[in-house]
Structures are given as structure tokens and as C-alpha cells.
Amino acid sequence: MSSPVSVFVAHPATLQSVIDKVERFFGVTLTPMGDEWQGASLGAVGVCVREGHPYESDGDIDFEHYPIEVEFRKGRAAQDPARKFFAALCAEGRYPIMLVDDLQVRMGAFDPTRSAA
Numbered sequence: 001m002s003s004p005v006s007v008f009v010a011h012p013a014t015l016q017s018v019i020d021k022v023e024r025f026f027g028v029t030l031t032p033m034g035d036e037w038q039g040a041s042l043g044a045v046g047v048c049v050r051e052g053h054p055y056e057s058d059g060d061i062d063f064e065h066y067p068i069e070v071e072f073r074k075g076r077a078a079q080d081p082a083r084k085f086f087a088a089l090c091a092e093g094r095y096p097i098m099l100v101d102d103l104q105v106r107m108g109a110f111d112p113t114r115s116a117a
Helices: 015-026 075-092
Strands: 005-009 031-033 037-042 045-051 068-073 097-101 105-110
Touching (some): 005 075, 015 068, 045 075, 075 105
Antiparallel strands (some): 005 068, 031 037, 037 045
């Protein structure tokens, strides 16, 4: 079983704004996948977006502050597109974001309110 790598996004981002960013960044169209996910294939990696995940905060991983999840599936192969998307959102500097591996390891975070000089 492969572990996901996820980019979590906080408000003021909206679900639609994150979907639009994923579609533009990867050149894909997300389609509904069940009741809560919208997703697409990036070759060997799947990308799925949802709002309202069930995760509770755990240590330095403050899931509850980040209601929108962009999940990249297929284990280690998922890290490259996840890191690139995370870096693009950091460069944009608009929303608090967090990069998490397998829902257990916080790999990075960005908060524009803490980055302002």
C-alpha cells in the first residue's frame, strides 16, 4: 500500500481556488470521485482535492487549521509533484499551507502572516 503526500491549505483559500490552481499547475481537469473528492491522473501519480477532511491535529501537524487537502497518491513517486505544487503555493505567498507525508511527517509549512517583514 502506498502512502499519500498531501498539501493542506488554509483559509482564505477556497476549495474552488485550490482546484483551479491544481488544474492550471498540472494542466489537468479534476473530475468528481465519489462524494467528497475531485481528482485526476498525473501519469503514475493521482491527485485528489477535497475540503472537510476528518483529521485531527497531532503535535506540530495542525490539520484542523487546514481544511483543504490536495492528496498525491503513489508513495515516493507522489513526493515530486507534491513538493513542486507546495513550492508554487509558497512562491505565490497567499495562503497558509502545510506539506505532510503519510499524514504523519510534516515536511514543510508556510504562513504568509509570519513571513511578512
